[in-house]
Amino acid sequence: MSRLEMSVPNNAQVVLERLYRDLEHRIESSTSGLCPIDMSKAFLELCHAQSCGKCVPCRVGLGQLKYMIRDILDGKGSLDTLALMEKTALNIIETADCAIGYEAANIIHRGLIAFRQDYEEHIKQGGCTCQYEQAVPCVSLCPAGVDIPGYIALVHEGRYQDAIRLIRKDNPFPTTCGFICEHPCEARCRRNMVDASVNIRGLKRMAADLAGEVLPPPCSESTGKRIAIVGGGPSGLSAAYYLQLMGHQVVVYEMLPKLGGMLRYGIPNYRLPKNRLDDDINVILATGVKVQYGVRIGKDVTIQSLREEYDAVLITIGASSDKKLGISGEEAEGVVSAVKFLRDVGEDVELDFTGQEVAVIGGGNVSMDAVRTAIRLGAKKVSIVYRRRVTDMTALKDEIEGAIAEGVEVQTLKAPKKIEVDEKGHLKGIWVTPQMVSKVENLRTTVRPTGDEDVFIPCNTLIVAIGQDIESEHFAEAGVPVKSGRIQAEKYGGFDYIPGVFAGGDCATGPASVVKAIAAAKVVAANIDEYLGYNHSISCDVKVPENDFSNRTRLGRVSMTEREVGTRIHDFDGVENGMTEEEGKQEASRCLRCDHFGYGVFKGGRESLW
Amino acid sequence: MVNLEIDNIKVSVPEESTIIEAAESAGILIPSLCYLKEINEIGACRVCVVEIEGKDKLVTSCNNKVANGMVIYTNSPKVRKHRKTIVEMILSQHDSNCVTCVRCGNCSLQKLANELNIINVPYEQEFERRPWNKKFPLIRDSSKCIKCMRCIQVCDKVQSVKVWDVVGTGSRVSVGISGNCKIEQADCALCGQCVTHCPVGALRERDDTEKVWNAIDAKDKVVVVQVAPAVRAAWGEELGLSREEATMGKIVDALRRIGFNYVFDTVFSADLTIMEEGTEFVGRFKNNKTKKMPMFTSCCPGWIRFCKAKFPHLVPQLSTAKSPQQMFGAVMKTYFANKIGVKPENICTVSIMPCIAKKGESNMELYFEEYAGHDVDLVLTTRELNRMIKTAHIDPNTLKDAECDELMKDGSGAGVIFGATGGVMEAALRSVYFLITKKNPEPDAFRIVRSSRETKGWLSAEIDIGVITVKAAVVNGLGNARKLIEALEKGEVHYDFVEVMACPGGCVGGGGQPIHDGEELAALRGKTLYCLDSNAPIRFSHENQDVGRLYKEYFEAPLSKKSHLLLHTNHNNWDM
Numbered sequence A: 001m002s003r004l005e006m007s008v009p010n011n012a013q014v015v016l017e018r019l020y021r022d023l024e025h026r027i028e029s030s031t032s033g034l035c036p037i038d039m040s041k042a043f044l045e046l047c048h049a050q051s052c053g054k055c056v057p058c059r060v061g062l063g064q065l066k067y068m069i070r071d072i073l074d075g076k077g078s079l080d081t082l083a084l085m086e087k088t089a090l091n092i093i094e095t096a097d098c099a100i101g102y103e104a105a106n107i108i109h110r111g112l113i114a115f116r117q118d119y120e121e122h123i124k125q126g127g128c129t130c131q132y133e134q135a136v137p138c139v140s141l142c143p144a145g146v147d148i149p150g151y152i153a154l155v156h157e158g159r160y161q162d163a164i165r166l167i168r169k170d171n172p173f174p175t176t177c178g179f180i181c182e183h184p185c186e187a188r189c190r191r192n193m194v195d196a197s198v199n200i201r202g203l204k205r206m207a208a209d210l211a212g213e214v215l216p217p218p219c220s221e222s223t224g225k226r227i228a229i230v231g232g233g234p235s236g237l238s239a240a241y242y243l244q245l246m247g248h249q250v251v252v253y254e255m256l257p258k259l260g261g262m263l264r265y266g267i268p269n270y271r272l273p274k275n276r277l278d279d280d281i282n283v284i285l286a287t288g289v290k291v292q293y294g295v296r297i298g299k300d301v302t303i304q305s306l307r308e309e310y311d312a313v314l315i316t317i318g319a320s321s322d323k324k325l326g327i328s329g330e331e332a333e334g335v336v337s338a339v340k341f342l343r344d345v346g347e348d349v350e351l352d353f354t355g356q357e358v359a360v361i362g363g364g365n366v367s368m369d370a371v372r373t374a375i376r377l378g379a380k381k382v383s384i385v386y387r388r389r390v391t392d393m394t395a396l397k398d399e400i401e402g403a404i405a406e407g408v409e410v411q412t413l414k415a416p417k418k419i420e421v422d423e424k425g426h427l428k429g430i431w432v433t434p435q436m437v438s439k440v441e442n443l444r445t446t447v448r449p450t451g452d453e454d455v456f457i458p459c460n461t462l463i464v465a466i467g468q469d470i471e472s473e474h475f476a477e478a479g480v481p482v483k484s485g486r487i488q489a490e491k492y493g494g495f496d497y498i499p500g501v502f503a504g505g506d507c508a509t510g511p512a513s514v515v516k517a518i519a520a521a522k523v524v525a526a527n528i529d530e531y532l533g534y535n536h537s538i539s540c541d542v543k544v545p546e547n548d549f550s551n552r553t554r555l556g557r558v559s560m561t562e563r564e565v566g567t568r569i570h571d572f573d574g575v576e577n578g579m580t581e582e583e584g585k586q587e588a589s590r591c592l593r594c595d596h597f598g599y600g601v602f603k604g605g606r607e608s609l610w
Numbered sequence B: 001m002v003n004l005e006i007d008n009i010k011v012s013v014p015e016e017s018t019i020i021e022a023a024e025s026a027g028i029l030i031p032s033l034c035y036l037k038e039i040n041e042i043g044a045c046r047v048c049v050v051e052i053e054g055k056d057k058l059v060t061s062c063n064n065k066v067a068n069g070m071v072i073y074t075n076s077p078k079v080r081k082h083r084k085t086i087v088e089m090i091l092s093q094h095d096s097n098c099v100t101c102v103r104c105g106n107c108s109l110q111k112l113a114n115e116l117n118i119i120n121v122p123y124e125q126e127f128e129r130r131p132w133n134k135k136f137p138l139i140r141d142s143s144k145c146i147k148c149m150r151c152i153q154v155c156d157k158v159q160s161v162k163v164w165d166v167v168g169t170g171s172r173v174s175v176g177i178s179g180n181c182k183i184e185q186a187d188c189a190l191c192g193q194c195v196t197h198c199p200v201g202a203l204r205e206r207d208d209t210e211k212v213w214n215a216i217d218a219k220d221k222v223v224v225v226q227v228a229p230a231v232r233a234a235w236g237e238e239l240g241l242s243r244e245e246a247t248m249g250k251i252v253d254a255l256r257r258i259g260f261n262y263v264f265d266t267v268f269s270a271d272l273t274i275m276e277e278g279t280e281f282v283g284r285f286k287n288n289k290t291k292k293m294p295m296f297t298s299c300c301p302g303w304i305r306f307c308k309a310k311f312p313h314l315v316p317q318l319s320t321a322k323s324p325q326q327m328f329g330a331v332m333k334t335y336f337a338n339k340i341g342v343k344p345e346n347i348c349t350v351s352i353m354p355c356i357a358k359k360g361e362s363n364m365e366l367y368f369e370e371y372a373g374h375d376v377d378l379v380l381t382t383r384e385l386n387r388m389i390k391t392a393h394i395d396p397n398t399l400k401d402a403e404c405d406e407l408m409k410d411g412s413g414a415g416v417i418f419g420a421t422g423g424v425m426e427a428a429l430r431s432v433y434f435l436i437t438k439k440n441p442e443p444d445a446f447r448i449v450r451s452s453r454e455t456k457g458w459l460s461a462e463i464d465i466g467v468i469t470v471k472a473a474v475v476n477g478l479g480n481a482r483k484l485i486e487a488l489e490k491g492e493v494h495y496d497f498v499e500v501m502a503c504p505g506g507c508v509g510g511g512g513q514p515i516h517d518g519e520e521l522a523a524l525r526g527k528t529l530y531c532l533d534s535n536a537p538i539r540f541s542h543e544n545q546d547v548g549r550l551y552k553e554y555f556e557a558p559l560s561k562k563s564h565l566l567l568h569t570n571h572n573n574w575d576m
């Protein structure tokens, strides 16, 4: 007999580990609309199975909670049951020995408060009012509602042009989105239940890469109606595209020399090459959309005069001014906002950071774009200064990793205090206050000062990337409802008391994403059409291939590769490599065709026109 | 064409065919429970699964399409084993109390379980029991529902009423009333299409046969029955009689043998309806009251309910004429009661209808002199008639043609076709022609309005009558009716006169007719009615001698004061 033994996992344990992972994936792809009480019961059973069984409240109490929930679900519960549940849960929270017990009871207790209405509904109606949502998970999570299984099936057959046509029915920026869409569609992809979500964005990029030029469909018969669109970003241009297809004449007013908004003057070339952005914009212009470049509404022309001249006006001015830190020294030379900085780069203003130290404040996507751009401009040292931890950053994980890989210094738990300026008014650096993590409030971890002395971070350029504002004063003056900068359009994109004026995109929602801007454009396009007295619909005559019956065995997700860090940081060329055709076909075969298999074939499936 | 192999048979079928269709073309029947062509192709019951060579998972044949070179087995050991297990699972949640079930002997689940030789269910059985108002004309038994979702789809896609919906999530998913309300508040048209498309006994009409037996047994009651036109076209299907054998005369015989005191044919009051409604239309037309919106027919209570619930502002456009069922009831309790010297309260009026909505309609009240009650006391569907014939142990083969009773015996071919879509319009046009020109048209002059279940949307025709042109439309199915109304309201179309029947194909396809899962027999039954019409001795409602006498002796003329009192109604005045 040996005194100690090394532990080797036995077979059952290995399988169980896999079960835990599968469970995680399964929960990840959970649809919304499920009954929260039924789900709570399922969680509770899992928790109960974890119990060591030593203590009474956990061993017995959790089981009793389970029976009570079951009764409620079966329509046999009463308000007394709820009261007893509450008493029991509190007992377990306050008497169980370890977290297995008290945290399980906590889940139920929180649910009793949060889903009170659902519980009562069950008791009164004998059942719940929940309804399965997200029949096709990816489509319902894509703000623009792109027919994802449809275009993936087309990619699978190598019909790239048709794939682009089908995407454009709901999104006229297939190439752009293939590069930089935040892909909310992938979050609950049902393929997660098998292995991992389908690389939906990658397949879109692949279709765009291989399709070549795809002309827009013909426009409907001219209606003679004229529409002015203020701002040529993705929301303005998408609305222009659909309205032009519906037979109206659109004129876009853009204050900058080129179209694209943040796509051109915000997102750096290495993420979205400008020539690829032009692929999308050229197709939109090919429908006959007219553009007035270099005209700023509010300065050169007023919104009132547009309203008089046109049958309808759409405001899509985005969120293009910067938010201020509000600390001293912010006016110093060398302090610049991220929006301004990235716009200058986008406008090809000569900038050289060679040998400089650059600090960027903020933990969002814009901040990542700023640091990685600064690196490409030759900076010696680039730091991100952030109040919280890396896990708290709002930027996409891939972006943070990309920045770190490119040599960015991440200085976390440092809150900006004041900017140090030399006697010539030039920036010297920034003082920051050290922080430590603190309580979790509403799922967000807060921080508090450690009490240590402030730290000085020297820098030649300080870029502030803490959010964007909307330049809506002119519109507010003209009577358009505005609240803390945001244009307050109704859900249909218009204003109840200003007929013929509509708004959408970042200027109405606050800074969001490209695909949300496009989604808003669809809404306003449909409602402007209706306002003008028409009922045009947008459809696509591409026939989606039938599902195949492949065996759906586990198959890894194809991720895209990137260019080597050593070379890519010296230029602004695209970082990400597209999939090869072979990779794309394999990836497309992973789609489970939720439009055909599952609830999608019954309700909430394909919408072939809007 | 697509070439493939099914159960070792080479098959060649058009592209886009489903596997089940391809198999059918080769004479191979694949069983299914939820599949309803074009209406419910959702692969929910999984009974129609087949094996495709080289694929691990079985696939449903109802909603998957064939491909070149496919090799399919519809009855391999794997398929057979899984199919049986599936049905066992269904049975674990199905209260298979067949002996007390209306669908016993005509049930897709019972048949399938028998075919698969399921003689015990290995699973624990648990049935869903939801409360239901047993007084409502439509009854749902949740313990028999197999969640095929057909009712949801029929009510939504065909009828556009959307009474049913999926409720609950996870293991508690079931079928309930949309919007979490009660059936009484759900605007159900009572067309009964969900009933005739339910594969099992989860949906049925309220059974009123016991009340009829009681009335027959009651010494002091004179029980008078009327039989709707569409019943003759379908009743024999459940009794093993061919279309030629199953005559109206034999229904009369059966009803007398059951014990009814007087037997009449609703064709009589269909003719009466034409006199009233036709005259009403001519009046409205001449007074330019159909310039904006048409006059709608009012013989179909399913349509009336739909109109009241979904388009209440159109109620004034409905003809004020009661339906033939109600008119007959009113005449029985007044003119007829008087003639045979019985007090109306001692008369029990029963009607045999192809329809469930008529059960709802019979709550319409009748006030006449001292009498306060209903035109019609009890309504039976065709299926209930057949159940009574069976209960009476009448051998259908011994039935002989018999005649209806005197006084209200006459009936025209025009009245017979009331049972098929387009029939009311055609019958009305025949008499409207006469009213306007004082001449009879060719009896078949208006055959252009003969629509069918297959007519997509609605049928329209411009009818020249003397110097005027009547724009007419005929529509069947409430989904189509909705589309027609929307087009009317948008000003895309204009009609003077519109016939609406709630059931696809008209009453011949009514919700009270015999059920044949997977078959739509409305068109065939309609043919029977048109054939009866063309052989009828009289073809015009206005030539019905008994109706003529009724006017002479009682009502004086169409739209007289008395006929307003007894034969017309304000559709706003009765509750759904």
Ligand SMILES: Cc1cc2nc3c(=O)[nH]c(=O)nc-3n(C[C@H](O)[C@H](O)[C@H](O)COP(=O)(O)OP(=O)(O)OC[C@H]3O[C@@H](n4cnc5c(N)ncnc54)[C@H](O)[C@@H]3O)c2cc1C
Binding pocket: A180, A181, A182, A230, A231, A232, A233, A234, A235, A236, A253, A254, A255, A256, A259, A260, A261, A262, A263, A266, A267, A268, A295, A296, A297, A298, A316, A317, A318, A319, A320, A342, A365, A366, A369, A471, A504, A505, A506, A507, A511, A512, A513, A514, A515, A517
């Ligand atoms: C640096 C950065 C990176 C981003 N990265 C991503 C990403 O990877 N993925 C993603 O989905 N989203 C990203 N976004 C967000 C995305 O770019 C925006 O949500 C989107 O561009 C909003 O579109 P929009 O049309 O509403 O506004 P904008 O794109 O801002 O377009 C507004 C247009 O209106 C013009 N304009 C403004 N005022 C006037 C006026 N008065 N008169 C005339 N013209 C006017 C502007 O010049 C501009 O062209 C990023 C944003 C930034 C700033």
Ligand code: SF4
Binding pocket: A136, A137, A138, A139, A148, A149, A188, A189, A190, A191, A198, A200, A590, A591, A592, A593, A594, A595
């Ligand atoms: S498997 Fe395909 S259809 Fe289903 S969610 Fe994922 S991408 Fe969408």
Ligand code: SF4
Binding pocket: B094, B095, B096, B097, B098, B099, B101, B102, B103, B104, B105, B107, B108, B109, B110, B144, B200, B201, B202
């Ligand atoms: S529905 Fe069919 S299987 Fe069920 S009890 Fe009735 S006859 Fe039997």
Ligand code: SF4
Binding pocket: B144, B145, B146, B147, B148, B149, B150, B151, B152, B175, B194, B197, B198, B199, B200, B202, B203
């Ligand atoms: S009631 Fe009938 S038609 Fe409706 S889901 Fe149940 S079994 Fe199917």
Ligand code: SF4
Binding pocket: B138, B154, B155, B159, B161, B162, B163, B164, B187, B188, B189, B190, B191, B192, B193, B194, B195
């Ligand atoms: S009777 Fe007709 S309207 Fe009522 S639920 Fe059934 S199909 Fe729908």
Ligand code: SF4
Binding pocket: B190, B191, B299, B300, B301, B302, B303, B354, B355, B356, B357, B358, B501, B502, B503, B506, B507, B508, B509, B510, B511, B512
């Ligand atoms: S069409 Fe006939 S059977 Fe159907 S609801 Fe109307 S009256 Fe009844």
